[in-house]
Amino acid sequence: MAGPLLWQNFKVFVTRYPIMRGMISYSLIWPTGSLIQQTVEGRRWGTYDWWRVLRFSMYGGLFVAPTLYGWVKISSAMWPQTSLRTGVIKAAVETISYTPGAMTCFYFIMSLLESKTVEQAVAEVGKKFLPTYKVALSVWPLVATINFTLIPERNRVPFISACSLCWTCFLAYMKHLEHHEVDGAI
Template sequence: MAIWSKNAVTIFTKYPLIRGMVSYGVIWPISSFIQQTFEGKSFDTENRYDWWRCARFGLYGSCYVAPTIYTWFTIASKVWPGTTLKVALIKTFVETITYTPFAMCSFYFGMSLLEQKSIEEAITEVKMKFLPTYKVGASVWPVVALINFHFIPPQNRVPFISVCSLIWTCFLAYMKHLEAEEIPIQLKNRSARLNA
């Protein structure tokens, strides 16, 4: 057991992307579980937890979110090296207007596809939920990003953000599930308007 834990520490230290993928692979399904608990799901009633939803969050978080965040942090560190307040403000501003909208659109689109929805349904969900989510994100994430870029060492940025994202991902899980039943209705209404 000690050899395994020593090897894991070595791998996580040497490969921060793997550390981020493991972090997101744990934190994202936990966030889905927490959101479902607030939704009224439980272990022993007819309204049981949706474990497939948790699995989708884990898959998406570990295999898509962690690598894109790692890539963004790597690019940002090369383009704007350093951790001064000025550099941190620049990185935060650029992240808020570039990576954040990309990440939110990708979330709704990608999770819809993992739910086996059509591309049209995924696009409709992005259109319905992007702006409300972005408004909340733009008021929260710049502060977190500023702390991350100014105070956190580069090798620990993905794990730091993954811990901060636990609450954020609970919010995303809530927004993802919110009005999910209305998306086909929105498509029908849109199609009716286009055909009229």
């Protein structure tokens, strides 16, 4: 009997505090992306970098989910309609405002979580931002348009978090390339 009651309480909690739904989703999806990337890299259970997995979980749950939640709330207030035109506008604004900041923060904060210096973090942003952003331009405008057009607001962060699993694998791949490997990686 405790299982169904626990599940019911969980559903009430994430309905009452929708930001928590995104934080829980991202704190699970981002480390999953890291594990998938490490598996492709050739690692297995005994050789996974569990600290890397933890960093991805912390970053996804404590940074990405709240900032994405804020962006969804702001964009929904600015453009409350759910038409195709509005979805395209939101996707375009997100692509030139939220996305560059989010990518910069990803490389910078994750570098700091790896105990790199501020100078090393800045260098990593400088080397990896543009190649990553170019790939993002080919993926996220379409995904964002679908999100803002077809998905109800309360499900937008979880929808994007599910779509971001593949993207997180790509970010994990880019993050762990050495600077000299970035140019030929994409």
